[in-house]
Amino acid sequence: MKHVQREALQRFTDRGFDDVTVEEIADAAEVSAMSVYRWFGTKEALVIWDEFDPPILASVTERLTQGHPPLAAVRGALVALLDEVYDRERDLALARTQLIHREPALLAAATANGRALRDALTPVFAAHGQMTATRARVAATIATALLETAVDAWQREDGQRPLAELITESFAAIKGLS
Known part of the structure; x- marks a missing residue:
């Protein structure tokens, strides 16, 4: 989960929270978007967790x-x-x-x-x-x-x-x- 969060933080910091999709984060972390949602539940939780x-x-x-x-x-x-x-x-x-x-x-x-x-x-x-x-x-x-x-x-x-x-x-x- 930590590696997914790192990918998310990098993208959110570079481009802004609203301009990054969970699917992009999943691709970068080499996991499925479904896994990201299963682990975190929401896009906000990618950062808060x-x-x-x-x-x-x-x-x-x-x-x-x-x-x-x-x-x-x-x-x-x-x-x-x-x-x-x-x-x-x-x-x-x-x-x-x-x-x-x-x-x-x-x-x-x-x-x-x-x-x-x-x-x-x-x-x-x-x-x-x-x-x-x-x-x-x-x-x-x-x-x-x-x-x-x-x-x-x-x-x-x-x-x-x-x-x-x-x-x-x-x-x-x-x-x-x-």
Whole structure:
């Protein structure tokens, strides 16, 4: 799936999201268009898809089990994952993120993806944090907003600072706000 995404990102970056068809991407990746749709579902998902959410949720769950507060668990999980993944795939991730922020359809899909992460975090927080459903949803909403803030800063700064540093900075910025 990664090679299909790379082909898609290259074409979207060169020619624009609206000017590239799934069929062209499939041809370039030497797979069928049907396979692309089966793997990704939509053209937007070719850009939005990543493998990060399952390991983030697993790491958050582990950290909550160890007694970390919800936001600290998310921050720790993100920083640990990003130190590993973004060192290996920084350029691809930055190109992907910048494309998402340039294209309204992709930004809408990314926003929906962020909501899905929030919705996945909420029951994890509720189950491990001995908190009400409302408090768990608020914590999950804050966590995903802080992630979104860091990712937006990272792409605006053209990746000059490590994303893990921006995540740490975003999570620290809420201290004393309430």
